Amino acid sequence: MTTSHELPPGFSPAQRYGLLLVALAAVAPNLVGSAFNIAYNQIQIEPMLKPHQLDRFGACWRLFNLVIYPIGVLVLATPLLWVEPVHRALVAGRPVEPRSLLYAQRFAVNLPWWVLRIVSVCWLICIPVFGAALLLGDEPVDREVLWHLATSFVIAGMIAVTQCFFAVELASQRLLFPVYFQHDLPCDTPGAYPLSITGRGLMFGVSAVASPIIALVLLLVLPEASRQTPEFGLSVGAVAIAFGLTTAWMLGRLVALPVRRLKDAAVRVAEGDLDVRVDDLRADDFGPLIDRFNRMVEGLRERERLQETFGRHVGHEAARQILARGAGLGGTEMIVTVMFVDVRDFTAHSSRHDPDEVVSVLNIFFREAVETIESHGGMVNKFLGDGLMALFGVSGGSENHALAAVRAATAMQERLRSATRELEQAGWPGLRIGIGVNTGPAIVGSIGSPRRQEFTAIGDTVNIASRVETLTKPLARCLLITEATRLRLPADFPIEALPPQWVKGREEPIAVFAPTSDSPLAAGQCD
Structure with missing residues (x-):
């Protein structure tokens, strides 16, 4: 119904001429119903009419087709003509005044009801019009003719x-x-007043169940006619059933299709695909359901994005712990293994290099450290400028978290040694680290204020681990562990005791241990 020959992107040719095709969708069922009605009249009614009555019946048909049908078509097409300029503008991508757009939207939803009213009046008015045309004649009309007449129009x-x-x-x-x-x-x-699912079921019952049954019942109450043309009775039933099956197919498109799409989308979401979206535009009960489903998936997608971003900043395990524990302050006392890692001579190196080079080196170091710690079941709790703090045993994934921490420390040294070439290219070929490990009780949870919190571990165990890490440089060792950690290692673990060391905050020296000098655990970039 538009005059433009260029189709803007996003609309199909069928949508471009949508108003015309919708009008044809309204005409097609009525043409079939009219064909059925004409066949019924020719087979059942006209043979029962006298010549004069037959002439009046034919004249009524002609007058009805010339007057009533055109009026019905005009009334049916009037709102289509009103909304056509809006349709043309929308298809062309031009802006539409909000009030006009709202009218068009309401019209699109309520159009089936408008068509239903007009079509119902056109069919029902046939009964009194054609009945009066016969009754007003000079010859008496058999009551059976009037019954057949009403039957033909009711069924069709x-x-x-x-x-x-x-x-x-x-x-x-x-x-x-x-x-x-x-x-x-x-x-x-x-x-807008869309047909509900309940109303749709009732209308389906009328079309697929009531119509065939009523058609057959109306014929059965005319036993004489049924005996005269039994084939016609079977034809009426077959036609009614065929229409019922057609209604069932359309109802399947209107009801079963969105249900299937929602089911398929739900399965994909359950499998972890959060890019799914149901794009059906529905005004009935499925509309809010589809909208809520899409919003739910958007919320899950946003939550996953936030969790992924959150996890990159605080660590994925820390993010899971925070979500599992809730948003409140406080913690739980746990036996954990704490690891502190520090880059040697970072201040001196930073003073001789540009900030970009320093950041590049740190990113290489942190990448290798984080991947190593997490692969051994640990959790990087925080970055400390040129170092980090990691926790083992928080997630409960490893019973012997002390051994996992020591193995992670050894693997971290090996990975940094493998990254020597990359570190050279970044400007720090001689990067060295020190690692301190301690095991003991600590309060693990969220601390801070209600507005700003941090998930971490607090306690003397953490403090000792930090102090032990500072001893790695004067003792020229890559890795130092405390006696509490040593007691959790296998008896044959290649490690040796060092002289007790004084650390800040302790009244007595603490026992520290390091890998034996001939052990592979002692190798690393710490010399």
């Missing part, structure tokens, strides 16, 4: 009207909704 009308409603609704959803609801939802349209 019931089938045509319900078929017309579903056809227009289906066509409107496919052709008009994508044009009129580019930024809005049909289910949110004020003044």
Whole structure:
């Protein structure tokens, strides 16, 4: 119904001529119903009419087709003509005044009801018009003729009207909704009255069940006619059943299809695919359901994005712990192994290099350290400028978290040695680290204020681990562990005791241990 020959992107040719196709969807069921009605009249009614009555009957048909049908078509097409400029503008991508757009949206949702009213009146008015045409003649009319007349219009009308409603609704959803609801939802349209699922079931019952049964019952109450033309009775039943099956197919498109799409989308979400979206535009009960489903998936996608971003900043294990423990302050006392890692001579190196080079080196170091710690079941708790603090045993993934921490420390040294070439290119070929490990009780949880919190471990165990790490440089050792950690290692673990060391905050020296000099554990970039 538009005059433009260029189709803007996003709209199919069918949507471009959507109003015309919707109108044809309303006409098609009525043409079939009219063909059925004409066949019924020719076979059942006209043989029962006298010549003069037959002439009046034919004249009534001609007058009805010349007057009533054109009026019905005009009334049916009037709102289509009103909304056509809006349709043309939307398809062309031009802006539309909000009030006009709202009218078009309401029209698209309520169009099946408008068609239902007009078509029902046109079919029902046939009964008194044709009955009066025969009764007003000079010859008496057999009551059986009037019964057949009403039967023909009732059967054809019931089938045509319900078929017309579903056809227009289906066509409107496919052709008009994508044009009129580019930024809005049909289910949110004020003044719209879509058919509910319950009402749809009732109308389906009328078309697929009641219409065939009523058609056969009306024929059975005319035993004489049924005996004269039994084939016609079977034909009526077959036609009614065929229309019922057609209604069932359209109902499947209107009901079963969105259910299947929602089910498939839910399965994909359950499998972890959060890029799924159900794009059906529905004004009925499925509209809010589809909208809520899409919002739910968007919320899950946003939550996963935030958790992924959150995890990159605090660590994935820390993110899981925070989400599992809730947003409140406080913690739980646990036996954990704490690791502190520090880059040697970082201040001196920073003073001789540009900030970009310093950051590049740190990123290489942190990448290798984080991957190593997490692969051994640990959790990087925080970055400390040129070092980090890691916790083992927080997630409960490893019973012997002390051994996991020591093995992670050894693997970290090996990975840094493998990254020597990359470190050279970044400007620090001689990067060295020191690692201190301690095991003991600590309070693990969220501390801070209600507005700003941090997930960490607090306690003397943490303090000792930090102090032990500072001893690695004067003792010229890559890795130092405390006696509490040593007691959790296997008896044959290649490690040796060093002289007790004084550390800040302790009244007595503490026992420290390091890998034996001939052990592979002693190798690393710490010399």
